[in-house]
Amino acid sequence: MHVAADAEAGPVRAPLSRDRVLRAAIGIADDGGLAGLTMRRLAEVLGAEAMSLYYHVANKDEVLDGIADVVAREINEVVDALEVPSAGAQWKNAVRRRILAARQVLLRHPWAPAVFETRTAMSPEILVYHDRLLGLMRDGGFSYDLAHHALHALGSRALGFSPELFDPGDGSTGDVPAEFADRLPHLVGMLSEIAHDDPGSTLGWCDDQTEFEFGLDLLLDGLDRLRERSSS
Amino acid sequence: MHVAADAEAGPVRAPLSRDRVLRAAIGIADDGGLAGLTMRRLAEVLGAEAMSLYYHVANKDEVLDGIADVVAREINEVVDALEVPSAGAQWKNAVRRRILAARQVLLRHPWAPAVFETRTAMSPEILVYHDRLLGLMRDGGFSYDLAHHALHALGSRALGFSPELFDPGDGSTGDVPAEFADRLPHLVGMLSEIAHDDPGSTLGWCDDQTEFEFGLDLLLDGLDRLRERSSS
DNA sequence: ACCTGAACACCGTTCAAGT
DNA sequence: ACCTGAACACCGTTCAAGT
Numbered sequence: 001m002h003v004a005a006d007a008e009a010g011p012v013r014a015p016l017s018r019d020r021v022l023r024a025a026i027g028i029a030d031d032g033g034l035a036g037l038t039m040r041r042l043a044e045v046l047g048a049e050a051m052s053l054y055y056h057v058a059n060k061d062e063v064l065d066g067i068a069d070v071v072a073r074e075i076n077e078v079v080d081a082l083e084v085p086s087a088g089a090q091w092k093n094a095v096r097r098r099i100l101a102a103r104q105v106l107l108r109h110p111w112a113p114a115v116f117e118t119r120t121a122m123s124p125e126i127l128v129y130h131d132r133l134l135g136l137m138r139d140g141g142f143s144y145d146l147a148h149h150a151l152h153a154l155g156s157r158a159l160g161f162s163p164e165l166f167d168p169g170d171g172s173t174g175d176v177p178a179e180f181a182d183r184l185p186h187l188v189g190m191l192s193e194i195a196h197d198d199p200g201s202t203l204g205w206c207d208d209q210t211e212f213e214f215g216l217d218l219l220l221d222g223l224d225r226l227r228e229r230s231s232s
Numbered sequence: 233m234h235v236a237a238d239a240e241a242g243p244v245r246a247p248l249s250r251d252r253v254l255r256a257a258i259g260i261a262d263d264g265g266l267a268g269l270t271m272r273r274l275a276e277v278l279g280a281e282a283m284s285l286y287y288h289v290a291n292k293d294e295v296l297d298g299i300a301d302v303v304a305r306e307i308n309e310v311v312d313a314l315e316v317p318s319a320g321a322q323w324k325n326a327v328r329r330r331i332l333a334a335r336q337v338l339l340r341h342p343w344a345p346a347v348f349e350t351r352t353a354m355s356p357e358i359l360v361y362h363d364r365l366l367g368l369m370r371d372g373g374f375s376y377d378l379a380h381h382a383l384h385a386l387g388s389r390a391l392g393f394s395p396e397l398f399d400p401g402d403g404s405t406g407d408v409p410a411e412f413a414d415r416l417p418h419l420v421g422m423l424s425e426i427a428h429d430d431p432g433s434t435l436g437w438c439d440d441q442t443e444f445e446f447g448l449d450l451l452l453d454g455l456d457r458l459r460e461r462s463s464s
Numbered sequence: 465a466c467c468t469g470a471a472c473a474c475c476g477t478t479c480a481a482g483t
Numbered sequence: 484a485c486c487t488g489a490a491c492a493c494c495g496t497t498c499a500a501g502t
Binding site for chain 3: 013016048049050051052056216
């Protein structure tokens with residue numbers, strides 16, 4: 001009787017924990033974006049009241065710190081499984097492979113770059129990630145000084161993303177050529193040529209992956225040249 | 233009498249306008265950062281009620297679009313005053329000077345990069361800025377295809393900023409070396425060497441301007457090499 | 465130890481109403 | 484045409500209270 005009554009009140013919800021809170025938060029962000037991640041919605045998904053979260057997490061900022069760290073751990077697990085030789089001139093390929101692998105993880109969590117950028121405290125896992133990247137550069141013969149500059153130069157590209165400030169070829173610029181043709185001659189010229197080169201695409205289509213790799217290789221090639229110069 | 237009564241009610245406030253709203257918004261952001269920019273605070277500064285703003289501006293997003301565009305116009309005014317030769321090999325210096333001038337404007341509006349990054353619609357002034365940048369590359373002999381890649385590779389660096397995902401040398405990493413020394417050997421090694429090279433500074437101090445220029449020159453040098461290769 | 469209800473101090477925004 | 488008061492539907496968070 002008592003047992004039946006308990007059952008009627010619903011199955012006893014698994015107790016909350018910091019870990020369950022963070023996993024639920026990632027699920028919400030993956031499904032509906034960062035805007036949907038509120039403390040109230042988070043509690044709802046967990047079958048609890050919003051105020052219960054504060055027993056396991058200090059505030060929303062700690063939730064954001066936490067999910068950034070979980071994603072960074074996921075990245076570290078993936079890149080640590082990579083086995084790429086990194087001695088001498090091979091450093092560049094090793095770093096490149098690592099960064100592109102990290103990028104694949106981030107593509108599964110499109111909200112993560114925005115969270116990384118708002119964090120002020122360093123996630124422990126992101127520190128580990130950069131430490132390993134530094135290690136690969138050291139294998140290539142980088143001084144700490146050059147490696148330090150390199151980390152700054154790569155910036156978020158080191159983690160596999162590159163915030164698109166504006167997409168010079170997205171629809172918003174492509175569909176007003178007539179109006180701005182005389183005021184934006186080079187932009188219009190560029191976009192029409194891109195459309196011509198790739199007639200099947202919508203005007204101004206850009207391949208994110210191609211552009212990411214172009215910028216990454218530009219930086220890695222430049223760094224490799226500086227490495228050669230400094231070691232000779 | 234009537235006049236005195238009116239005077240007692242306070243001087244008649246200048247009427248609102250879209251322009252006054254945007255200027256006030258920039259003032260708030262300059263003084264207290266983006267977090268302080270709320271519709272209610274904005275109205276208060278203007279001596280009006282929050283709801284009055286909606287007669288001049290559709291919503292807060294339009295305020296953010298607007299102040300981004302005003303800053304971009306300020307940048308365009310500064311860089312258009314530059315007179316730097318850009319023909320042939322001189323393109324690189326012209327682009328470099330332009331970008332560093334844009335950066336100086338952004339340093340006066342530290343909140344602006346964050347706003348640029350959240351805008352989805354392109355600001356007309358930012359389109360103009362990039363159109364001129366494309367023009368300089370064309371002067372240097374770039375194909376539209378290479379110039380297009382170049383804009384993607386530069387990303388926000390074209391506008392004079394580079395979001396610091398993490399500062400490998402800021403205080404938060406510098407003051408836990410003992411605890412993480414074994415887990416982060418390269419990071420700790422790098423930071424201690426930087427501290428040694430610059431004993432007067434706090435551990436891990438980084439010169440933003442120096443790092444910005446390092447990354448920028450790495451990209452520009454790489455692009456120049458591609459330009460030479462393609463034109464030969 | 466873990467969870468909750470009620471309440472507070474904020475947001476952006478709508479809508480009907482004032483001049 | 485321009486501005487406002489009252490109100491709505493949200494936020495994150497505190498605090499005293501429940502088990």
